[in-house]
Amino acid sequence: MPPEPKTCASCGRTIEWRKKWERDWDQVRYCSTACRKRGVTKTDQALQDAIIELLDQRAATSTICPSEAAKQVDPDGWRDLMEPARRAARRLVDQGSVEITQGGHVVDPSTARGPIRVRKARS
Incomplete structure (x- = not known):
């Protein structure tokens, strides 16, 4: 096995x-x-921190788009940070800090395709 x-x-x-x-x-x-x-760069860590910071500023039931974290880290070059922001969200899912949703339902971060939202993990 x-x-x-x-x-x-x-x-x-x-x-x-x-x-x-x-x-x-x-x-x-x-x-x-x-x-x-x-690996995990300083930018990757900054994206993780931005996701947590943005979620802390919102209501417990609110979600964010990974683009919001990308825009916070690099307002001019945020488009290039979209995939790194998604990777940061997936690492946070593994840590148990957040959940990734599509259409309001929690999805497996490894298989999610298309637009995603990130929210604080619910107990």
């Missing part, structure tokens, strides 16, 4: 166990070579 899946430290997507990782599963942190090279 394969071990439980993990979450990529860079993009926040689920890493499924693979036979080739059998001996090294405990050391696997990234889902791909691209994520291993990218």
Whole structure:
């Protein structure tokens, strides 16, 4: 029986166990070579902080769009930060801080396609 899946430290997507990782599963942190090279930058951390800050400023039931965090971090180049903002939201989901929704329903961050909203995690 394969071990439980993990979450990529860079993009926040689920890493499924693979036979080739059998001996090294405990050391696997990234889902791909691209994520291993990218890692988590200062900008990625700033996006996570912006998401938490924006949610703290709103009502407990409110949501934000990842673009709001991107605009807060870089008002002029926010479009280039859209995918990094989504990655930051997925990492926060793994930490249990937030939930990602589509159409008002919580969705799996690894498989969500299209526009998403981010809200504080509900107990």
